[in-house]
Amino acid sequence: MHIEISKSQTKYNNITGEMTGKDTTTSQRTISDIKGIFKDSIAAENLDQDRVAYKVNCHFEEKEGKEGGLFFGTSYVMPGKVGNEYFMTKGHFHSKKDTAEYYWCIGGNGCLILMDEDGNCTAEFMDKGSIHYIAGNIAHRIANISETEELVVGACWPSDAGHDYESIIKSGFTARLFEIEGKPTLIEEDK
Ligand code: PAN
Numbered sequence: 156m157h158i159e160i161s162k163s164q165t166k167y168n169n170i171t172g173e174m175t176g177k178d179t180t181t182s183q184r185t186i187s188d189i190k191g192i193f194k195d196s197i198a199a200e201n202l203d204q205d206r207v208a209y210k211v212n213c214h215f216e217e218k219e220g221k222e223g224g225l226f227f228g229t230s231y232v233m234p235g236k237v238g239n240e241y242f243m244t245k246g247h248f249h250s251k252k253d254t255a256e257y258y259w260c261i262g263g264n265g266c267l268i269l270m271d272e273d274g275n276c277t278a279e280f281m282d283k284g285s286i287h288y289i290a291g292n293i294a295h296r297i298a299n300i301s302e303t304e305e306l307v308v309g310a311c312w313p314s315d316a317g318h319d320y321e322s323i324i325k326s327g328f329t330a331r332l333f334e335i336e337g338k339p340t341l342i343e344e345d346k
């Protein structure tokens with residue numbers, strides 16, 4: 156038997172959503188990494204390829220694939236557009252399809268774009284404090300709709316969910332979020 160009071164070795168900053176300390180990592184995607192997801196490939200080529208489009212800061216206490224565990228992360232999507240399309244994450248289904256996820260908005264303004272397996276595509280506005288439940292079998296990505304502020308989004312998902320990026324690379328989402336006449340507008344993708 157072992158009895159002890161200890162202190163967490165990981166810290167969460169309530170304002171910025173950032174996690175530091177044990178089992179934390181940060182990764183980033185530049186325009187060069189994600190340019191293929193945007194409609195306007197010429198506009199994507201014309202941007203600084205090293206410009207960071209988003210970062211993800213995570214606390215991974217479990218191994219990827221561990222059944223019954225959880226992961227926790229904060230995504231920071233920079234303001235910016237490729238042509239008229241807002242900076243956004245790659246987006247994915249979970250590899251283990253029927254696994255859900257919570258997103259919540261820590262700061263900024265954005266849209267959560269959701270697509271089911273039949274291609275029905277919807278979006279939800281995100282602003283500070285909004286909570287978004289993403290059910291299983293739903294592809295998800297976030298777009299920053301602010302011109303100046305980062306979109307900061309917390310997430311918690313099962314450690315055995317995995318990420319299926321391939322289906323999105325192959326077929327994309329069935330709708331895209333563009334700025335049209337100053338407003339975020341979800342437009343059906345040409346078939
Ligand atoms: C999030 C996403 C994060 C980055 O933590 O992984 O926002 O988006 P992409 O993974 O699509 O590049 C999540 O949904 N995890 O499951």
Ligand code: ZN
Pocket residue numbers: 247249256295312
């Ligand atoms: Zn996910």
